[in-house]
Amino acid sequence: MASAAQPEQSIVKKDAHPFERAQLEGLMTKRFFYTQAFEIYGGVAGLYDYGPSGASLQANIISHWRNHFIIEEDMLELDTTIMTLSDVLKTSGHVDKFADWMVKDLKSGEIYRADHMVESVLESRLKGDEEARAKEAGQAPVASGAAPAVEEKKTKKKAQSAAVKLPDEQVAEFRRILAQIDDFNGEQLGELIKKYDIRAPATGNEVSTPTEFNLMFESYIGPTGQTKGYLRPETAQGHFVNFERLLDFNNGRVPFASAQIGKSFRNEISPRAGLLRVREFTMAEIEHFVDPENKSHARFNEVANLVLPFLPASTQKAGSTDVVKVSVGEAVSTGMVNNETLGYFLGRIYLFLEAIGIDTNRLRFRQHMANEMAHYACDCWDAEIHTSYGWIECVGCADRSAYDLTMHSNKTKRDLMVQEPLKEPKVYQKYVPTVNKKVLGPLFKKNAKLIEDTIMDLDQNALKQMQADLENGAAKVSAGEETFDVTKEHVTVEYKTIKESVRNFIPNVIEPSFGIGRIFYALLEHSFWAREEDKERGVLSLPPLVAPFKVLIVPISSNEQLSPLARELSKKLRSLGIASRIDDSSATIGRRYARNDELGTPFACTVDFASVANGTITLRERDTTSQRIGKVDQVVDVVKQLCNGRLDWKGACQILPAYTGTQDVDSA
């Protein structure tokens, strides 16, 4: 449906005024899509409030997400707590590893994220070098043609950029550092800071050595101060700790997927880049639990022919960012994408992003390099969307393997396993030890349990040896720092025939994880343009599927005769589930249209005196500004079809004749 509208929209945009981020940001605040939180108190970096237009756009994106993933694929929805017991995040590794390195300006006390600071200073020096070389060559400075940033962190900083030429080998060295900036740990960042005399960009002061800062917000649960909690940094752990119940709900079988939409938190050191790096954000996460030995997907054929833009790790390693356009089927069969389930989700992610209005020419799937993977992941593809900040990771699609379930199982001693009945029982022989606790206990006292555990953990070879040793009188057990002699009285080892009718395994997890705020922002950039004839005002060409309001109702004047029809129209649309707004302000009709172009409202119905007399209304389309006319019920029906995707504007024009009223409504 969105793709049907795409060509026309693209044509309109070709004539558009070039994109200016400041103009979009101005519109976002003015029409209250979003704003910095606590603005009247001076604001807090990295926290944003969504206003009516933004909240509605976000709700529509989420609603389509729920239909596209949860309903369409029978996923098990969850709503787990944000406040998370510290033990859980200790087990998952977040307490120890979910941290960034920070440095402090030794005089002002201002804090910087260490890698971002090093990056911005080195970039600045390279820029200065470029300028100096251009000057030397008598040329105007060239616009930086560097490869687009993989993350959004490439915002240029003001300070430390002077036209100073650097030695060739230093230029090469800086470039090498920047290419692998994600790989440095705190110590290494500290060495770079020392070696290249990197100072606080705002003041030029020296900075401290990097220290680690955990990105989770910390609090205490209850009044005793003894139960520590963190605000979750992802919704995923809420799925894992409920795995047993989810499995039970699915009658004990895999594959199945759970899904959750909710807020997560990261206490960023120094958030910038608007909605792209924030401290509180809405995520939508799927955890698809699958047999590690069979990662096929029952609906794979539905996406197998879909051609996606892939950027595999091998290409990046070769220093290129050229995407490979192949079908999902081919990507999986050649092994570029590891398995069907991963491939299936990449396809579904693509279809979702396309439907809500992301320009798929500015979308790519980038595979993580081995060194940038999160601590829990064994393979990962990011859906990256291109914006004025560069390429932004908007959806991560990671194979978390059995990492989390294994960790939680070890910690809690709960069996987080799938029991698969085997069609044919598995029969084999193995050595099985039996410990005689009654004798072992009194004899070895406090060491008895340790000895028993050690024996039970022995592998088959060791057990075979023990059986032989016991036959020969005694076997030695090394437990802790001591060695103990045991005899047949204490322990026996038998070579038994085992018959297994059930296979136990910890499932693997494929996790598509959506940053709704980033998708939201990218969508706004892709939808925003300005008409060449009205550069000051923007237009948001949002698809009807997600537009905050679908229809603007405009009474042509404030004459009271027009109100009943406007209200009736509003009621009719509402009963069809179509969100509309009446604008009966005293602004000119052209101004009212323009205001609603800014809100991304795709259609407008004008109520005039002909409407009252003849029961007709006009229908205006936002992107083309063209107007058609029809009887009220006919127009309502066309709008309904336009909104549910059964009709595009071209089709609508075949049903409704052009409006030929003598009055030029748009410029009234």
Added chain:
Amino acid sequence: MASAAQPEQSIVKKDAHPFERAQLEGLMTKRFFYTQAFEIYGGVAGLYDYGPSGASLQANIISHWRNHFIIEEDMLELDTTIMTLSDVLKTSGHVDKFADWMVKDLKSGEIYRADHMVESVLESRLKGDEEARAKEAGQAPVASGAAPAVEEKKTKKKAQSAAVKLPDEQVAEFRRILAQIDDFNGEQLGELIKKYDIRAPATGNEVSTPTEFNLMFESYIGPTGQTKGYLRPETAQGHFVNFERLLDFNNGRVPFASAQIGKSFRNEISPRAGLLRVREFTMAEIEHFVDPENKSHARFNEVANLVLPFLPASTQKAGSTDVVKVSVGEAVSTGMVNNETLGYFLGRIYLFLEAIGIDTNRLRFRQHMANEMAHYACDCWDAEIHTSYGWIECVGCADRSAYDLTMHSNKTKRDLMVQEPLKEPKVYQKYVPTVNKKVLGPLFKKNAKLIEDTIMDLDQNALKQMQADLENGAAKVSAGEETFDVTKEHVTVEYKTIKESVRNFIPNVIEPSFGIGRIFYALLEHSFWAREEDKERGVLSLPPLVAPFKVLIVPISSNEQLSPLARELSKKLRSLGIASRIDDSSATIGRRYARNDELGTPFACTVDFASVANGTITLRERDTTSQRIGKVDQVVDVVKQLCNGRLDWKGACQILPAYTGTQDVDSA
């Protein structure tokens, strides 16, 4: 629509097995509606995770809330941050006043909420007294016939209940204390504890004197530890700090309403009572901004004839809990409910609760007594729902007057005002002072600003006097602790004609605030019953509007011939937006029906061999267990109408003939 289904549902329930809370709770865990969070780590009190059935039920309740309020009334939706700057909550009064009193067991260290502990111990003693008196009179102990608890806190405690007779005057005293337990402050609670030797219920140990514990979770924003934040205890402040932008979005006019659905947090001292007192919960809040001089509502007539059960403060003061059943129109015209807007929302709340399936015979609107009002409220009606815990506050509908906007405006020096153009300019005369800063500054130096501010704040009488004094040579200004002499050279006072064409005012706020988790729980209690013939298994008679899944699809056997039709049916329903589940497990069909009765699934479609041969399927209704038959598309159409409320089961029975297959499907 829900009301259409109500009578039938009630009939079924009349034959039902008596309600047992433990049975409902067992069902909730078994079918994963909700469970204690971090259960595999031992759990945390007051934190709950919602599983697939619960999350879906909750999402459906919220979805209807959004339609009923936001869409239907053109409210401005917001999504503001959970993490809240401490300054904001300092201004709103929460940092100072949002606290409970706690006491500590002096030996074990266990912490109790002071009022709850006093209450439970006194209740226990009264119960012991009742038992002793019954024994004395040779009767069996009487079931406590006390008036239903207003809050859910009346959970009986195990300890300190012995059959000990109390003096008559002490019984009366305890009853008086219990009736006003909400009114005691920490010092008074401490006195009660001393006077009546109240000890920790679990151990019998002495407890500490009560200390205050703020109920907000505290954290720090950013790495410096200097910016304090709290997790919001309500969503309301997010509306107020954005008031300027909301007003602007609404073209500068009131009334309008903003609405927000989201998580809030209260760090309860010692949460009990399941979902009714939790530390993290979903709220849905409306802030309706209205002219304080005109609280009429444009759509009031839509609810004016609706008869509601009111429990006004006057009735409660007279010691009664008998509700008054009158129409909203009468309630407002007699002044029992203060204004139309408040009345309108009480009506809308009633209709919402009725539609999602709350038994309106167990619903009342209770007015707050003056002493129990929150610190910001000037009038408040709670929608209370009766459950096995007593009457529970589920929706608060408070008139917060201009409290919050005034506080934020004072603190931030921002004009949080509505400017209403006056039809006729207001003309009047007043005394206006003018300060000559050029002279005042050099003369009074550091006191100059203080003197100026003092003069500008003088009232009309004082200015009149000052004018006269200045005419006579000099006037005195008392500023700070000093008095200064000023002359005409420093300040002049003129009697001016003022013409005002705009009226400035801070709007009042009417706030309907919904605790979604409490409504969710009450709905489950109202929907739960067990068939007399199958007491072990529960049925949840949830209306189709909110039921987690609408249709169960049951292939009668695992024969592969049946799968395609089951899948096709599922796809057809999905395309109509109807959530279904296929249960192709090997359980008997009766067992599969019963399992879905537990999930509240209202309809089941059985696919059998006749379906494949004749294209027919049977349709089973959950509450009556009656079954009808029809062609696939006809059944799908009936289900669609049943789900969107255009048809009830009686109507469905007129369209589809009874199923007369020889096989008794329910007991297969």
